[in-house]
Amino acid sequence: MAKITFITRDGESKTVEGHSGSVMELAVQNHIQGIDGDCGGVCSCATCHVHLSPEDMEKLGQPSEIEADMLELEDNVSSYSRLSCQLDVSDELDGMTLKVAN
Amino acid sequence: MTNDDKTCVIVGASHAGVNCSFALRREGWKGNILLIDADPHLPYHRPPLSKSFLKNADHIDHYALKPLESYQRENITLQLGRKVIQIDRENRVIVIEGNDQMKYDQLVLATGASAIIPYIPGLLSSDCCFAMRTAEDAFHIKAMVENKSLPKVVVIGGGYIGLEIAASLKHLGAEITVLEKEDRILSRVTSPYISDFFMQLHGANGVNIETQKNVIEVETFEGDSNVKCEDGSSYEADVIIIGVGIQVNATLAEQSGLASRDGIVVDTSCRTSDEHIYAVGDCTRHYNPYYKEELRLECVQNAVDQAKVAAANICGIVLRYDAVPWFWSDQYDVKLQIAGLSKGYDEVMIRMEQGENRKCSAWYFKDHRLLAVDAINNAKAYVMGTKAIKSGLTIDKEKLKDATIPIKEAFSR
Numbered sequence: 019m020a021k022i023t024f025i026t027r028d029g030e031s032k033t034v035e036g037h038s039g040s041v042m043e044l045a046v047q048n049h050i051q052g053i054d055g056d057c058g059g060v061c062s063c064a065t066c067h068v069h070l071s072p073e074d075m076e077k078l079g080q081p082s083e084i085e086a087d088m089l090e091l092e093d094n095v096s097s098y099s100r101l102s103c104q105l106d107v108s109d110e111l112d113g114m115t116l117k118v119a120n
Numbered sequence: 121m122t123n124d125d126k127t128c129v130i131v132g133a134s135h136a137g138v139n140c141s142f143a144l145r146r147e148g149w150k151g152n153i154l155l156i157d158a159d160p161h162l163p164y165h166r167p168p169l170s171k172s173f174l175k176n177a178d179h180i181d182h183y184a185l186k187p188l189e190s191y192q193r194e195n196i197t198l199q200l201g202r203k204v205i206q207i208d209r210e211n212r213v214i215v216i217e218g219n220d221q222m223k224y225d226q227l228v229l230a231t232g233a234s235a236i237i238p239y240i241p242g243l244l245s246s247d248c249c250f251a252m253r254t255a256e257d258a259f260h261i262k263a264m265v266e267n268k269s270l271p272k273v274v275v276i277g278g279g280y281i282g283l284e285i286a287a288s289l290k291h292l293g294a295e296i297t298v299l300e301k302e303d304r305i306l307s308r309v310t311s312p313y314i315s316d317f318f319m320q321l322h323g324a325n326g327v328n329i330e331t332q333k334n335v336i337e338v339e340t341f342e343g344d345s346n347v348k349c350e351d352g353s354s355y356e357a358d359v360i361i362i363g364v365g366i367q368v369n370a371t372l373a374e375q376s377g378l379a380s381r382d383g384i385v386v387d388t389s390c391r392t393s394d395e396h397i398y399a400v401g402d403c404t405r406h407y408n409p410y411y412k413e414e415l416r417l418e419c420v421q422n423a424v425d426q427a428k429v430a431a432a433n434i435c436g437i438v439l440r441y442d443a444v445p446w447f448w449s450d451q452y453d454v455k456l457q458i459a460g461l462s463k464g465y466d467e468v469m470i471r472m473e474q475g476e477n478r479k480c481s482a483w484y485f486k487d488h489r490l491l492a493v494d495a496i497n498n499a500k501a502y503v504m505g506t507k508a509i510k511s512g513l514t515i516d517k518e519k520l521k522d523a524t525i526p527i528k529e530a531f532s533r
Contacts, residue, residue: 058165087499
């Protein structure tokens with residue numbers, strides 16, 4: 019189980035609870051603005067971009083090669099960017115705050 | 121603009137229709153939104169039907185585009201399992217099967233497309249023939265394949281859908297033959313190099329692909345079917361899958377007199393020839409500014425992008441459709457990503473990455489302008505291709521061809 023807080027571009031903060039699946043799916047289920055997941059979670063569209071804190075980034079690790087490449091489609095990519103379809107909901111994510119990039 | 125007491129009806133609840141309904145709320149539509157579809161299932165992602173859904177034991181709701189609560193929360197009225205049979209443009213009314221009528225102020229047609237079932241004597245009466253377009257199709261195929269040990273599957277048509285189904289059913293242990301009419305698979309959509317790549321990939325995975333096979337008849341005797349080709353060859357089949365393309369669902373539009381040419385004609389705001397009616401997604405014929413021609417596209421990208429354009433314009437916000445088409449296909453452990461449209465290319469360049477198994481890309485040019493890229497296990501090529509097409513980056517072809525040089529260095533402003 020993980021409680022994850024999303025902060026959307028308009029500053030709205032929402033904490034949701036998830037048990038399984040990807041963070042993108044969790045966000046879509048909870049109507050988080052800016053997480054679209056158009057490709058359904060197969061790392062093909064880059065519409066589920068989030069920014070992590072530096073500490074959380076270190077904890078979860080760098081994106082895979084394909085994910086890192088796909089992130090380059092995004093304008094506001096940073097060294098703390100991840101595609102949330104590639105993050106699995108797990109205890110490790112409990113308490114994390116993710117900033118929605120779009 | 122006030123639209124509190126207005127109704128927007130959206131016909132078709134797949135990627136285009138669903139995205140349009142939510143985009144309408146985001147853009148400030150306060151009135152009613154009615155989203156209607158003949159498919160009874162909670163609207164779902166369609167691409168997984170031939171991929172992960174076919175391979176895995178997931179429930180279809182696992183692939184829902186949005187959870188049911190999202191529709192309730194946004195006050196979007198979902199009417200599933202209901203078929204719209206007529207548009208009365210004069211009175212701005214749609215007629216639903218059972219003679220129910222619904223008034224609209226704005227109408228969005230997101231009617232998509234249907235699989236083409238070619239006329240082949242004996243095909244339909246074989247009772248084991250399926251196309252792949254809906255969740256129901258996927259359920260049937262899955263059940264047929266799982267109910268038999270070592271089922272023999274014949275896929276008619278070597279396009280992306282047929283090949284994805286072949287890869288997924290192979291995973292379930294089926295014995296598979298793909299019959300392609302042309303002299304290579306994917307001939308309509310890609311270059312010989314990529315066709316050959318997928319031919320070899322399927323061969324290595326034990327899928328038998330036969331080209332130049334024109335199916336002329338299906339013979340069924342005591343439950344055993346035989347798929348017969350023009351050259352005299354025949355293939356036993358427990359299941360026959362049809363993957364020969366789609367036709368747009370434009371009947372509603374055509375019967376009501378909307379302009380249609382193999383697709384409902386829309387302008388760059390996704391408006392049809394009737395100012396109160398928009399059309400989005402696979403069912404449209406629309407102008408693409410990058411290719412400077414009218415196109416019909418079969419992809420999620422176009423469905424989502426047009427949905428947003430229509431929603432904005434319905435809410436009085438001027439937004440023009442302006443997108444580079446993109447596609448993807450997952451087969452076995454291979455990810456193909458396509459940016460742009462290669463149709464009409466006069467030069468194709470292949471870049472093979474060093475030392476990495478199967479990582480490559482095919483670059484399509486016309487008059488030295490980049491039209492498209494097919495990127496295999498190579499998101500970098502896909503991303504650079506997308507950027508180059510969008511912003512007209514200059515490409516150094518010699519550098520691009522040379523895999524010892526990082527791909528990015530081949531591009532400049």
